[in-house]
Amino acid sequence: xxxxxxxQINISLSQDxxxxxxxxxxxxxxxxxxxxxxxxxxxxxxxxxxESLYKLIPEKEESPEREDNDLEPQGLCGVRKDGEKFPxxxxxxxxxxxxxxxxxxxxxxxxxxxxxxxxxxxxxxxLGQLVNERTVELRKIITDLRxxxxxxxxxxxxxxxxxxxxxxxxxxxxxxxSLVSHEFKTPLSVILSSATLAGKYGKVGKTEPLERHxxxxxxxxxxxxxxxxxxxxxxxxxxxxxxxxxxNFPLSRVINNVIYDANMSSKDGQIINYPENINDxxxxxxxxxxxxxxxxxxxxxxxxxxxxxxxxISVIEEKxxxxxxVKDRGMGIPEKDQKFIFNPYYRAENAELVQGTGIxxxxxxGHLENLDGQIYFESKEGEGSTFTISIPYSPIEE
Ligand code: ADP
Numbered sequence: 001x002x003x004x005x006x007x008q009i010n011i012s013l014s015q016d017x018x019x020x021x022x023x024x025x026x027x028x029x030x031x032x033x034x035x036x037x038x039x040x041x042x043x044x045x046x047x048x049x050x051e052s053l054y055k056l057i058p059e060k061e062e063s064p065e066r067e068d069n070d071l072e073p074q075g076l077c078g079v080r081k082d083g084e085k086f087p088x089x090x091x092x093x094x095x096x097x098x099x100x101x102x103x104x105x106x107x108x109x110x111x112x113x114x115x116x117x118x119x120x121x122x123x124x125x126x127l128g129q130l131v132n133e134r135t136v137e138l139r140k141i142i143t144d145l146r147x148x149x150x151x152x153x154x155x156x157x158x159x160x161x162x163x164x165x166x167x168x169x170x171x172x173x174x175x176x177x178s179l180v181s182h183e184f185k186t187p188l189s190v191i192l193s194s195a196t197l198a199g200k201y202g203k204v205g206k207t208e209p210l211e212r213h214x215x216x217x218x219x220x221x222x223x224x225x226x227x228x229x230x231x232x233x234x235x236x237x238x239x240x241x242x243x244x245x246x247x248n249f250p251l252s253r254v255i256n257n258v259i260y261d262a263n264m265s266s267k268d269g270q271i272i273n274y275p276e277n278i279n280d281x282x283x284x285x286x287x288x289x290x291x292x293x294x295x296x297x298x299x300x301x302x303x304x305x306x307x308x309x310x311x312x313i314s315v316i317e318e319k320x321x322x323x324x325x326v327k328d329r330g331m332g333i334p335e336k337d338q339k340f341i342f343n344p345y346y347r348a349e350n351a352e353l354v355q356g357t358g359i360x361x362x363x364x365x366g367h368l369e370n371l372d373g374q375i376y377f378e379s380k381e382g383e384g385s386t387f388t389i390s391i392p393y394s395p396i397e398e
Contacts, residue, residue, distance in 0.1 A: 018036050018040075018108070018109070019036065019106050019107070019108050020033075020034050020035075020036035020037030020038075020039075020040050020106070020107045020108070020109075021033075021034040021036070021037065021104065021105070021106060021107075022034065022037050022048075022053070022056075022104075022105040022107055023095075023097070023102055023103070023104050023105070024053045024102065024103050024105065025097075025100065025101070025102050025103075026100065026101040026102065026103075028052055028053040028054065028103075029050060029051070029052060029053070030048045030049055030050065030051050030052070030053060030056075031049065031097075031102065032049065033046075033048040033049065037056075037107055040078070040080075040107065040109050041056055041078065041079075041080050041081060042080040042081035042082055043081055053105075055079075056078055056079065056107075057076055057077070057078055057079075057088065057090070058077070058079055075087050075088070075089060075110070076088050076089065076090060078107070078109070086109055086111045087109075087110045087111055087114050088107055088108060088109060088110060089107075089108045089110050090105055090106065090107050090108075091105065091106035092104075092105055092106075093105075093106075172344070172345055175345050176345065179345070179357045179358070180231075180357075182355070183227050183355060183356075183357055184224060184227070186355065187220040187221075187223055187224050188220075188224075190216065190220050191216075191217050191220045191221065194213040194214075194216045194217045194220075195213070195217060197209070197213050198210050198213040198214055198217070201213065215264075219264055219265060222261075223265075226295070227357060229292075230357065230359050230360060230363055231357075231359070233292075233363045233367075234344060234359050234362065234363050234366075237363060237366040237367065237370075242366075242367065242370060244286040244289065244367075244370065244371060245286055245287075245288075246284055246285055246286050246371070247284070247285075247286075247287065248282055248283070248284050249282065249283060249285075249287045250279075250281065250282055250283075251278050251281040251282070251283050251315065251322075252278050252279055252281070253287075254287060254290050254291050254294065255274070255275065255278060255294070255313065257291060258291060258294045258295050258298055259272050259274065259298070259313070261295065262295070262298045262299065262302060265299065265302060266302050266311075267302060267305075267306070267307045268307045268308070269307045269308030269309075270302060270305070270307060270308070270309060270310070270311065271309075271310045271311070272298065272310075272311045272313065273310055273311065273312045273313060274313060275313045275314050275315040275324075276314075276315075277315075278315050281315070281317065281322070283322065283391070283393060284392075284393075284394070285371065285373075285391050285392075286367075286371055289367045289368070289371060290391070292363075292364070292367070293364045293367065293368065293375075293389055294313075294324065294326070294389075296360040296361070296363075296364050297326040297364070297387045297389075298311065298313070298326055299360075300326075300328075300360065300361075300387070301326050301327075301328035301330065301385070301387075302328075303354050303355070303356065304328065304330040304331050304332075304351065304354060304385070305328040305329055305330025305331065305384065306330065309328065309329045309330065310329065311326065311327065311328050311329075312325075312326075312327040313325070313326055314327070317393070317395070318393070320392065320393060320394060321390050321391070321392065321393050322390070322391050322392075322393035323388055323389070323390050324388065324389050324391075325386055325387065325388040325389075326386070326387050326388075327384065327385070327386040328384050328385055328386075329383070329384040330384050330385065331350050331351070331381070331382065332350075332379045332380045332381040332382055332383050332384055332385055333348050333350075333377075333379040333381065333385055334348055334349055334350055334381045335381065336349075337349060338377075338379065341361060341377070342361050342362055342365045342375075343358075343362065344358070344359055344362040345357065345358040345359055345362075346358050346362075350381065361375070364389075368389060368391070371391070371392075372391070372392050373389055373390060373391040373392070374389065374390045375387065375388070375389045375390075376388055
């Protein structure tokens with residue numbers, strides 16, 4: 001027999017629940033059914049008297065259409081006369097009627113409340129669903145926003161870079177123009193004065209000073225030509241249009257040419273020391289590039305060191321490389337400038353009073369690297385510099 005537990009008896013009654021009264025004897029036979037109970041279960045007056053309580057509340061019936069939820073435990077189920085089942089709550093109190101045990105039952109139809117609970121559940125689950133949908137939407141909006149921020153950040157940094165590049169270019173242009181005018185002005189005024197003097201000496205037939213001035217003119221024109229070539233060279237290097245012609249030639253030829261020219265422009269008392277043991281060295285390289293490179297290094301050594309100092313050229317032969325060094329005892333390169341020295345138009349702080357364009361080393365490095373060579377240096381401010389180039393080499397059997 002199904003026991004009615006105390007939990008089920010303690011009902012909380014809300015205003016919209018009508019409570020029906022039923023009295024049963026100790027065998028659970030109905031001895032009285034109130035109007036509300038009759039209406040609740042669909043019986044006429046007195047029709048229930050004598051019937052078992054189980055007719056209204058069957059032992060095995062569970063509360064109908066009840067979805068599992070935590071709101072309350074599975075309840076009791078009433079059955080109407082037409083068989084329809086509905087959830088009920090029952091309050092039970094033992095009484096004595098004419099000396100016999102009986103029970104008075106208060107029965108409530110809780111269909112309405114159950115419906116409300118189910119509606120709450122349905123609404124909760126719909127709310128959960130909406131929250132989920134909204135969360136997914138929000139996540140997507142956040143992802144899109146993040147992407148947009150990233151895109152804008154990239155665009156901004158690109159624009160900044162472009163602006164920076166433009167600024168650098170315009171700075172370079174200004175630097176370049178001032179360099180060109182500066183570099184050309186001095187030799188041009190020397191050429192002009194030498195030409196005037198040469199004309200005067202020519203008229204009076206003084207050949208020795210005339211030739212000296214012609215020599216100066218030649219040298220200055222050569223210098224200007226060198227600078228122009230440098231500018232053209234940097235242009236070609238940057239656009240990748242340089243073309244090379246590697247061939248076999250004696251190293252001594254290049255060294256002699258370079259030193260011969262260098263002696264013409266060296267300062268008073270500067271001595272350029274020839275390398276030893278190069279007479280038999282044949283090199284396979286672009287001769288013009290090697291000449292340009294060594295000219296550049298020796299001219300720098302002359303420019304950046306004082307009168308009465310020595311400049312050493314040395315050659316070291318290795319299995320597959322040839323190292324050629326130019327060592328001076330000049331002003332050297334300050335530590336802080338050293339890492340920029342191969343940058344185009346870069347000039348060290350201590351070189352500002354010496355004429356120069358800051359592009360020679362950049363060109364030399366570009367050409368050497370295009371031809372599998374390298375350039376590096378060691379320098380100490382106030383003591384001197386040694387620039388060394390390494391080019392591919394293999395001894396050629398005569
Ligand atoms: P330029 O001599 O026309 O300025 P380079 O590209 O040949 O240009 O040299 C770049 C810079 O490197 C020079 O301005 C100078 O500051 C420094 N430099 C190059 N060679 C020497 C050297 N032998 N001694 C001291 N400084 C040097």
